Each structure stands twice: as C-alpha cells, then as structure tokens.
Amino acid sequence: MKTREADILLVEDSQNDADLAIHALRHENLANNIFIARDGEEALDFLFCRGPFADRSFDNPPRLVLLDLKLPKIDGLEVLKQVKSDPRTNKIPIVILTSSKEDRDLIVSYGLGVNSYIQKPVDFDQFRETVKTVGLYWLVVNQQLNGVKKATAQVSS
Amino acid sequence: MKLLPELLVVDDNPADVALVSEALAGGLRHTKINSVGDGVEAMAFLNRREKYANSLRPDLVLLDLNLPKKDGLAVLAAMKANPDLRRIPVVIFSTSQLRKDVVRSYEVGANCYVRKPGNLNEFFAAVKSVEEFWFNFVNLPPKENDGLSNHERIAD
Amino acid sequence: MTVTAAAPAAAAGSEPLPSNSTQLRVLIVEDSPLDSELMLHGLQRGGGFDVTCDVVQTASAFREGVKKNPPEIVLADYNLGEWKGVETLEILRQEGLDIPVIIVTGALGDVAAVECIKQGATDYVLKDGLTRLPEVVRRALREKKERNLRRQAEQDLARKVDELARSNADLEQFAYVASHDLQEPLRMVTAYTQLLAERYAGKLDANADKYIGYASEGAQRMQVLIQDLLAFSRVGRNGFTHGNVDCNSVLEEVLTSLAPAMQECGAVVTHDALPSVWADRTQVAQIFQNLIGNAIKFRGQEPPVIAVEAEQADQCWRFSVSDNGIGIAPEYAETIFVVFQRLRARTEYPGNGIGLAICKKIIEHNGGRIWVEPQAGSGSSFKFTLPGHGPDPADGARS
Numbered sequence: 001m002k003t004r005e006a007d008i009l010l011v012e013d014s015q016n017d018a019d020l021a022i023h024a025l026r027h028e029n030l031a032n033n034i035f036i037a038r039d040g041e042e043a044l045d046f047l048f049c050r051g052p053f054a055d056r057s058f059d060n061p062p063r064l065v066l067l068d069l070k071l072p073k074i075d076g077l078e079v080l081k082q083v084k085s086d087p088r089t090n091k092i093p094i095v096i097l098t099s100s101k102e103d104r105d106l107i108v109s110y111g112l113g114v115n116s117y118i119q120k121p122v123d124f125d126q127f128r129e130t131v132k133t134v135g136l137y138w139l140v141v142n143q144q145l146n147g148v149k150k151a152t153a154q155v156s157s
Numbered sequence: 158m159k160l161l162p163e164l165l166v167v168d169d170n171p172a173d174v175a176l177v178s179e180a181l182a183g184g185l186r187h188t189k190i191n192s193v194g195d196g197v198e199a200m201a202f203l204n205r206r207e208k209y210a211n212s213l214r215p216d217l218v219l220l221d222l223n224l225p226k227k228d229g230l231a232v233l234a235a236m237k238a239n240p241d242l243r244r245i246p247v248v249i250f251s252t253s254q255l256r257k258d259v260v261r262s263y264e265v266g267a268n269c270y271v272r273k274p275g276n277l278n279e280f281f282a283a284v285k286s287v288e289e290f291w292f293n294f295v296n297l298p299p300k301e302n303d304g305l306s307n308h309e310r311i312a313d
Numbered sequence: 314m315t316v317t318a319a320a321p322a323a324a325a326g327s328e329p330l331p332s333n334s335t336q337l338r339v340l341i342v343e344d345s346p347l348d349s350e351l352m353l354h355g356l357q358r359g360g361g362f363d364v365t366c367d368v369v370q371t372a373s374a375f376r377e378g379v380k381k382n383p384p385e386i387v388l389a390d391y392n393l394g395e396w397k398g399v400e401t402l403e404i405l406r407q408e409g410l411d412i413p414v415i416i417v418t419g420a421l422g423d424v425a426a427v428e429c430i431k432q433g434a435t436d437y438v439l440k441d442g443l444t445r446l447p448e449v450v451r452r453a454l455r456e457k458k459e460r461n462l463r464r465q466a467e468q469d470l471a472r473k474v475d476e477l478a479r480s481n482a483d484l485e486q487f488a489y490v491a492s493h494d495l496q497e498p499l500r501m502v503t504a505y506t507q508l509l510a511e512r513y514a515g516k517l518d519a520n521a522d523k524y525i526g527y528a529s530e531g532a533q534r535m536q537v538l539i540q541d542l543l544a545f546s547r548v549g550r551n552g553f554t555h556g557n558v559d560c561n562s563v564l565e566e567v568l569t570s571l572a573p574a575m576q577e578c579g580a581v582v583t584h585d586a587l588p589s590v591w592a593d594r595t596q597v598a599q600i601f602q603n604l605i606g607n608a609i610k611f612r613g614q615e616p617p618v619i620a621v622e623a624e625q626a627d628q629c630w631r632f633s634v635s636d637n638g639i640g641i642a643p644e645y646a647e648t649i650f651v652v653f654q655r656l657r658a659r660t661e662y663p664g665n666g667i668g669l670a671i672c673k674k675i676i677e678h679n680g681g682r683i684w685v686e687p688q689a690g691s692g693s694s695f696k697f698t699l700p701g702h703g704p705d706p707a708d709g710a711r712s
Contacts (some may be wrong), residue, residue, distance in 0.1 A: 063182050091263035110244030110298040113237075115268045117296045132292070138289045141283065143259050143270040172501050179508065252497065275500050275536060277507040 006035035008135075009062040011043040011079065012097075013071055020124060021066060021097075024131035030139050035062070036116040040074025044069070044082060047089050061092045064138045066131070069105060077108060084113040093142070095134055159276050162292040165215035165230065167191040167199045168250070169224050173273070177219065180284035186292055191215065196227025200235055203242055214300050217291050220267075222251040222258060228241060237266040242296040248287055326400065337362040337450070340384035342401055343417075344370045344393050351443060352417055358510050360447025372396050376404050383410060385457075386450055391418035391425065391437075402433040413453035413462070417446070449485060453626050484697050488546035492539045499539060503532040541667040544599070545652065547676040553593035560587035560601075560632075564621060567601045571609065579616035580609050587623050588630050590699040596675045597699075601634075603668035604695050608636035613691060629681065636696035672697070 008031045012018040018036050025031050037043040045051040047065070049058055065083075069076035076096060083089045093115045098105070101119060109117050120135060121127050164181075168174050174192045181188050191212065193199045199220075202209045218236075229249065236242040246268040254272055254290065262270050274280045280312060282286035291297070337356065342347040349368050356362045362618035369375045369381065370393065379387075387405075389398030398416050405412055416429045416437040429437050435453040438446050514522060561584075568575070568582060575582070582605065590597065601621075606621045620635045641649060650673045655666035669683075676697050677685045683697035 087264070090266075091260065093263075093269065106296055106298045107244060110246065111240070112265050116246065116291070117298075118294065119296050133290070133294060136267070137286065137294075141271060141286050143254070143272050143292075176504060176508075203569065209353065252500070273500075275496070277504045280504065302568075 006033045006062045007031035008034045010064045011037045011067045013038050019126050024128040025135050026091045030135040033119050039072040040079045043079050058088045065094045066097050069100050081111050161187050161189045163189050163213055163215045165218045168221040169194045177284050195225045196232045199232045216297050218247045219250045220247050233265045256260040335363040337364050338384045339366045340366045340378055340387050353448040355443035387414040388417050391416050397489045399429050421611050460535050492543035495539050499536055503536050506532050506646045545671050555593055557589050558592050558594045558597050559589050563598050574609050582619045584621035591703045592679050600672050603672050604634040612638045627635035629698045631698050632697045637692040
C-alpha cells in the first residue's frame with residue numbers, strides 16, 4: 001500500500017489533542033491530507049522516508065509539522081534535532097505545540113532551529129483557535145517551498 | 158518591569174521601514190521598532206558594538222534579502238552561527254518570490270518567509286499578522302543573560 | 314616556361330581576377346612543352362580565351378604556384394613521370410583552395426578516369442580531343458561561380474539569423490529587466506500616494522485630495538501594466554516545464570479562482586471533457602484565465618453563458634471558448650491580439666489590453682494558433698490549438 005503524501009504531519013500522542021487539531025485544520029480547509037504520528041520514531045521514519053514509509057519521497061515533504069515535545073520512544077527535541085540537521089529535511093517548517101512551559105525547552109528548541117514554538121492552551125476552544133491560527137499563518141501568510149499557495153495565473157484582460 | 162516587544166527591521170529602503178512603522182503605529186502592542194540599513198550595521202546592532210552598546214537584543218528580526226555590504230542570507234547565517242543570536246526568530250521579508258530565494262532562506266535557517274506585497278493594504282496586513290503571530294501568539298525564547306521568558310517580562 | 318599575355322597580374326596570394334568571358338589565368342602542370350603548347354593553343358584559338366599562363370612540372374612548384382598566384386583553372390597531365398596529375402587535387406585540398414582541375418591526358422582507361430573524378434577532378438579531356446577543352450573550362454568556371462554564390466548566400470543567411478536571434482534575445486531581456494526593475498520604485502509610488510490619500514484626506518485643500526487621487530490611480534494602473542508586461546516578456550524564457558497537462562483540472566482551478574467574478578454577474582460556464590495537451594501547466598491556466606475572464610468582463614446585458622470545447626485536429630487539439638457577450642467586429646479580429654490594443658474605452662471596460670497578446674505568445678510558442686470567430690447572434694468564439702503530445706524523441710529533443 002502506497003503511503004499517502006501529507007500536507008501536515010501532526011506528531012501527537014494524545015488522541016484528544018490530535019482530534020482537536022485535525023478538526024481545526026479541516027474546518028479551515030487548510031489541509032487535504034493530515035498524517036498523525038504517535039511517537040518520535042514514527043515521525044522520523046515518516047520524514048526520512050524509511051521503514052514503513054520507504055515509499056515516501058524527499059521531494060514531497062509535508063508543508064508543516066506540528067510537533068509535541070513529550071512523545072514516547074523518541075522525544076520531540078530529538079526529532080527536531082535530527083530533522084533540522086539533515087539537508088534533506090531541514091527546510092520543512094516545524095512548529096512545536098506543547099504543554100511545556102520550560103525555558104530550557106524554549107531555548108533549546110529555537111537553538112535547534114524550530115520555526116516557532118507555541119504553548120498549548122489548556123482550554124479546548126482556545127486550543128482549536130491556536131491550531132487554526134498556526135495553520136493560517138504557516139500555510140497562507142508564510143511563503144512555502146512549493147511556492148504555489150493557491151496560485152493560478154494572473155488576471156489580465 | 159514591563160518591557161515592550163522589540164522588533165529589528167533590517168532593510169536598506171527607508172521607505173519600506175517607514176511603511177512597517179506605519180503598519181504597526183497605533184496598534185495595541187506598542188512594539189518598539191529599531192532599524193538598520195545594511196548587513197554590517199545589522200551585525201553591529203545584534204552584537205551590541207560601538208554605538209549600539211546599550212541596545213537591547215530584538216525579540217524578532219524582520220530581514221530583507223537584498224542588502225548592501227552584507228546581504229540578508231549572510232546576516233542570517235551569521236546569526237545562526239552565533240550561540241547568543243541563534244535563537245532569535247528571523248522572518249525574511251522580501252519582494253522576491255523566486256523559489257531559490259525561499260529555499261535558500263529555509264536552508265540557512267529562517268523561521269519563515271513573508272513576501273512584501275505590492276499593494277499597500279496587503280503590506281499592512283502582512284506586517285500586522287507577523288506582529289500578531291510572533292508577539293501575541295508564539296512563545297519566544299528568553300533573551301539570553303537575563304533568564305526571564307518574554308511572558309514573564311511583559312507582566313500584563 | 315612562362316607565357317604571359319597582356320593582362321594585369323593579381324597581387325600575390327589574392328583571389329584570381331574575376332574572369333570576363335575571355336580573360337583566363339591558367340596553371341598548367343605538364344612535363345612536355347609540346348603538350349602545354351597544345352593546351353594553350355586549344356584555349357586561345359579554340360576558345361577565344363585571353364590566357365595568362367604558368368607551367369610547372371613538379372609538385373613543389375605546383376604548390377608554390379597556387380599559393381603565390383592562384384589560377385582560375387588547373388590543367389594537369391595525368392602522367393607526370395614521378396607523380397600523377399591527380400595529386401594536384403590533394404595539394405589543393407591541403408592548401409584549402411577551391412580551384413577546378415581538369416586532367417588532360419593522352420590515354421586514360423575508364424577506371425583511371427573515374428578515379429580522377431572521384432578524387433575531385435572537375436573533368437578530363439584527351440589530348441587528341443582538345444577541341445572540347447574550352448567548353449569544359451567554361452563549365453568548370455561556371456560551376457565554381459555558382460558554388461561561391463551559394464556559399465556566400467549561406468553565410469549571409471547564417472549571419473542574419475544570428476543577428477536576429479541576438480536582437481530578439483536582447484529585446485526580451487530588456488522587456489524583462491525593465492518591467493522587473495520598474496516594479497520596485499513603482500511600489501514606492503503606489504504605497505505612498507495611497508498612504509497620503511488615507512492620512513491626509515480632507516486635511517489639505519480639495520484640490521490636493523483630487524490630485525493625490527489622480528497620482529494614486531495612475532500609479533496603481535502602472536503597477537498592473539508592469540506586471541502584465543513582465544508576464545508577457547516571460548513567455549518563452551526559461552523556467553517553464555513542458556509536460557502532459559490535464560486541461561480538465563486546469564479549468565477547474567481557473568473556474569475556482571474566477572468564482573467571485575462569475576457569481577457577481579451570474580455567469581455560467583459549460584465544458585466538454587477536455588483532453589491532455591503538451592505544454593506548461595501555468596501557461597495553459599493563463600490562457601483559460603484570460604479568455605474566460607474576458608468573456609465575463611465583456612458581457613452584454615445578459616448574464617454570460619460561456620462554453621469551453623475541444624476537438625481533435627491534425628496533430629493537435631483545437632479548443633474554443635465561446636461567449637454571448639458584446640462581440641468583436643470582424644475588421645478588428647487581428648488587432649485585438651496586439652499588445653495594448655484595446656477596442657473599448659477604459660471607462661467602459663477596465664483592463665489594459667495585454668491578456669490576448671499573452672495568450673497569443675504562449676500559444677504560438679507551443680506551435681499553435683489563436684483566432685477569433687464571431688458567434689451567430691452576438692458574442693465571440695476564441696479558438697486556439699495546442700499540441701496533444703510532446704516532440705517525437707526520434708526527432709531529437711527540443712525542450
């Protein structure tokens with residue numbers, strides 16, 4: 001079975017948070033394909049096109065990765081480090097979405113090159129809003145690598 | 158102690174710097190804007206050299222690509238190579254829509270890339286959404302050597 | 314032995330003097346004085362030529378002779394004792410000289426004769442058939458002249474094609490650079506006139522508001538113009554990838570982006586199942602965007618009804634975009650495709666007249682054609698062709 005390509009990779013081990021995030025993104029029509037990785041190892045396999053995801057291509061990276069820090073198997077900072085230090089993957093925008101308030105996490109994350117870092121609001125509605133805002137900013141305001149946002153040709157008469 | 162968010166605009170076009178100020182003027186955030194006109198000045202500001210000895214390090218840098226003396230990507234690379242500067246988020250703000258500029262920016266470590274719109278209203282909207290996102294939404298790293306995070310500093 | 318008639322000598326190493334019908338410079342390669350006399354006689358008496366002539370016997374003398382004083386024609390004996398007359402052909406080749414060689418010989422078997430021609434001799438003449446010599450010489454000279462003319466024409470053509478290509482490239486680059494570099498200062502003017510308009514509306518006198526308004530509008534119009542010019546100049550530059558383009562999905566995207574405009578006037582677009590074409594996807598989108606956009610814009614009183622169709626034609630697909638709008642008078646059917654040609658005043662219909670020029674450029678760049686036909690009743694039908702598949706690899710890759 002060929003792995004679908006994903007617009008957004010959501011790395012989240014909490015089912016609740018994952019559901020909320022997907023709901024928010026789908027609601028804004030921000031992404032057609034969202035893939036959920038449940039732990040750091042799955043996230044790395046996905047991004048590095050190996051293991052169960054060996055049929056993925058480096059030429060088709062997700063447009064955005066939403067990454068929690070506290071993950072089983074391999075934690076978020078390690079995922080961040082590996083992705084940002086490899087030229088095949090270091091251009092993928094990664095936004096950390098975590099409940100951690102630790103300064104150390106902030107400092108290390110930005111030092112490793114995270115594109116931005118956001119603390120998950122505790123409130124469900126606010127969390128949805130947060131995901132929506134992040135999605136809108138990164139997928140619409142921000143200029144992406146596969147440039148053409150919703151581009152069609154210019155209108156001329 | 159209440160500190161205002163600090164934005165460093167690196168752009169050799171004073172007209173564009175003025176537009177950024179206009180965009181943010183009268184906003185609720187009272188972002189403090191500093192600007193420099195070339196890459197060498199940018200590094201001097203960030204490293205607090207000479208006349209910038211008393212400047213605060215910015216919380217966010219809005220960086221144009223085409224700069225005299227030292228271009229945008231060289232500034233970005235220098236920031237990423239410096240442990241004191243590497244965690245300051247950098248938003249590339251450029252008229253260029255060339256794929257190679259976007260790709261290179263991400264490769265060198267830009268946090269994101271926003272195109273300078275040609276239309277005034279869109280320009281204002283872009284700048285405001287950058288300000289809103291980075292200063293209201295995102296958690297910024299604490300400035301080194303004071304150990305406080307921005308949220309603790311801006312005691313609202 | 315040298316026999317010289319009264320004829321001006323050419324400077325050493327230059328081309329032989331152009332022969333009018335009687336003057337002739339000859340180099341004879343012959344070891345028998347009697348035979349060379351006969352040849353000379355044949356040319357002068359028999360052919361009426363006014364001959365300037367040198368005679369050589371050895372290969373080295375020949376080489377020196379053709380270099381110092383290139384003749385118009387070489388008459389060479391087949392048998393020269395230590396060497397053969399056909400060797401003159403090799404020497405001429407080595408020196409890069411195109412001089413006709415006529416082998417004159419006593420007896421020549423057929424095999425040897427063919428050999429001479431194969432080696433490059435223009436002809437051969439038997440010594441007891443020297444009456445043929447003048448005619449053979451004349452034909453050889455005529456052929457040489459034709460060769461020269463053709464070579465000259467080819468060189469001229471190649472040079473002109475080169476110049477044209479360079480001139481085109483210069484123009485395209487100029488258009489691109491101009492429109493690209495103009496965007497930046499223009500952005501400043503547009504932004505600040507607009508800012509002035511907003512910040513100072515009502516604060517200066519009434520004229521100021523009006524004047525700032527004019528400046529602002531002018532700047533904004535210029536911005537669109539420059540963007541259009543840039544798009545126009547970019548057609549045909551590098552950066553476009555040709556491949557199989559599914560026109561159905563392209564049309565869907567274009568209709569999505571035109572949805573607001575369509576909704577505003579109640580426009581309806583119908584289409585057949587469309588084929589795949591060989592082109593650049595963005596450019597195909599541009600064609601549909603411009604044609605359908607125009608159909609919406611130049612509508613009449615009724616809501617636009619637009620039909621997009623395709624049918625197979627010879628080696629390509631023929632598309633049509635037909636509407637029920639205001640139509641185009643037949644006398645303007647060609648001019649509408651010219652850059653910046655507008656038929657209607659700007660106050661009636663907005664736009665600056667580059668959309669169709671862009672379509673035309675894209676389509677012609679892909680080897681197609683675009684034209685317009687009037688619709689029965691009112692409205693227009695724009696038709697264009699695009700290749701169905703890429704160049705045959707057997708023809709050699711083109712793009």
